[in-house]
Amino acid sequence: MDGGAAVDDAGLKALLEHFPVFWGEVDEPWQAREPGGGAFADTGTAPADAHPTPHQYAAFAGLADLAPAAAFLRDGDGRYLWANHAYAHLYGTVPQELVGKYIEDFDGPAEAAQFRALDQEILTRGTPVRHTLDYRRPDGSAGQAVGHRFPVRENTRTCVAGIYVDLTDQLRAMAQWQEAQDSLQALRDHSGLPCALLSANGRVVEASAAAAELFQLSLPELVGRRAHTLLAPEPGLDRLHRRWNGLITRRTRRLETSAVLVDADGRQRRAQLHLTTVGNSAARARHVWAVVTHHSLAHDAHPSLTAAQVRILSLLAAGSSNGDIATSLKLSRQTVDYHLSRLRELLGAATRPSLVARAYVLGILAPRAWPPRSATASHPLSTA
Template sequence: MDDSTFKALSRTGTPGRYAAFADLVDLAPAAAFIRDSDGRYLWANHAYAHLYGTVPEQVIGRYIEDLDEPADAEQFRALDQEILGRGTPVRHTLAYRRPDGSAGRAVGHRFPVRENARTCVAGIYVDVTDHLRATVQWQEAEENLQALRDHSGLPCALLSANGRVVEASAAAAELFQVSPHDLVGRRAHTLLAPSPDLARLHARWNGLISRRTRRVETSAVLVDAHGLQRRAQLHLTSIGHSSTGHPSGGHAPVGHAPVGHSTSRARHVWAVVTHQSLAHEAHPALTAAQIRILSLLAEGSSNGDIATSLHLSRQTVDYHLSRLRHLLGAATRPALVARAYVLGILAPRAWPPRSATAAHPLSTV
């Protein structure tokens, strides 16, 4: 079949075995061609011509050497002869030189076709150069992220949408007094101590997974393998997305039902601990009034000032302070303030002093 016959067959609708196929492939994103045994192009689609920075009309009728460098042309002719000799399709990865001089790579099949009593070589390829380049860049980014994670010294973990630890830094494993191997696979809610702010943490997690929010800064009480607790400042960031309502099933990380169906859900959440209190044994949860008293005490207020600010009697304030010294194991007022900070009851970076669980920076409780 000569080039004019094939072009007429593929573009005019003239009856023929490959006319409809040629019309379809001509506009396909995969690069396709047909060459005769002499290396002359009988047909090429737009995607194939684009690899050479031209159009199909400028490819048809030309020879391999007219388009490719000598070394590439020699390789392509050898592949054609292999197909003609074997008579069976061959799948392989093809390296070539792009018009801009950069290296390209394509993956596809080359196979024999029979036309007008002649055996020709057809090929169809997908250019994977950009995909491979993106893969390399992604791998480099992953390696850089891992190096940053391992050398930053910050406890951090990658959590799945259903709250399971996927990756964890050495600092995170040390925080929970377990090995990194034992930490991976754990449910996040098993690492949290019961506390009044769990409901708020759950709501914020749902916002991340449903992608209503991208980043959250909050706090939680963590519990290690020995049962010791510490309050930690958490930075949560959602990454990736999926189109299914429940990509991996299971329960939310704080032990509640999973998030409802959504058209776009986060697949993972990065959790980073930036501040943490000293490890301590569990103590009874403090009331809002007790925390407010501690914040005023840390500010330097006297018992009388505290009573006036909170509209309490002096005797009530004295009782609360006595109770707090007992709960926190602090014998003096300075020791009580110090314990409130090292146990994570008061926020370490806030002035005036305020609760570490306050929802807003200006809130006092």
């Protein structure tokens, strides 16, 4: 205390009578000897069966009336002595309409019987009880709240006080969230699409069975892997890394790009990657969904193709003759013949049609483009 003034037990008890608190004194076996405090102090001298006046329970009301938790005080007969606004709101009314009335005035027979039984349990046991409460909301829907009921002394009587937090909206939101999670899991597991949830540092958090199959791995082997170990080295990886950082820092929300995937056997395939960040709450994205589409046939790595060789393949796929290709690229006919011979050797194709088909299934040429063109300017089989 300021000034060094001492406060004895009697003085402390007198001081606490003016504060909205409870205090209690117990002996060594934890038997209550003396309770006190001004939280439910009777500020008047009204008889026990009188209706409470507005100035009664003022200390407690000042503490709890505007609290978000719903609180009430009832006597042993089920009559409301006090309620705060949050409790009255559960019944679509105001505290003044509750005070002086009974449980049955606001609750149906089944709920009223349940609440009276809980009150009697408190009065009989003399100890607080924590429980979850089901109730009927004013709109007729089911509600649920969790909290405590406990005994208090008021006007020489033991009454029942309660304080609850309404969980109805939270539980509904959790149910909707769980439904969304179940739908996403079903889509992931049964769509047949190779997809994975990646952490911000590029580690696989979740994956579909189709994704595991694509990389020739089991699901436990795929989950936990770093994503860069699933990509073949190529010049385009630096650009992909920059665009990934743009996703994580939320400069962009989604991107579509081409990449070369490599499976557990070292075989490669060109694929389209669709990357989308999850959520909008943080400055940095925590997760990214990756979906793989239009992946080419798995194949062993080949020597790099030159830009001219990729351009020759695209012109060949468009139906150009060797002479047309030579004119278009300003090359000699002999040079074009040499490149085509070399391409047949590199790609394992004996004829012109099989060479074009091989270029598409290996992902060298874009499958959805006309006129034909390279799938990417930095294709793994190309220095372009």
